[in-house]
Amino acid sequence: MEYLQDLETMTAKYRIKQYQHLVESDAAVMTSCEEEIQKLESQIQDTGANLDAIMSADSDAQKGQDDYEAANAAWEDYFMW
Numbered sequence: 001m002e003y004l005q006d007l008e009t010m011t012a013k014y015r016i017k018q019y020q021h022l023v024e025s026d027a028a029v030m031t032s033c034e035e036e037i038q039k040l041e042s043q044i045q046d047t048g049a050n051l052d053a054i055m056s057a058d059s060d061a062q063k064g065q066d067d068y069e070a071a072n073a074a075w076e077d078y079f080m081w
Helices: 002-023 027-080
Strands: none
Touching (some): 002 027
16 A cells, blocks of 8 residues: 555656646756656656566465465365265
């Protein structure tokens, strides 16, 4: 949940900086916005990678659980013969 909340916050900050960059006329402020946008992009990508890893781990764990249950059911069927 923390990663999702962080992702929402970073995305909002990213959009704000994009809009600020669009309306800004001062070159120094525009450059600053561009740097912050790049940092936020990096943070968003890192957080997305962390979320992907969590989802993959959960998916792999569920697949392993499904395989275990199928094997266990097959053993019980065999054992009852």
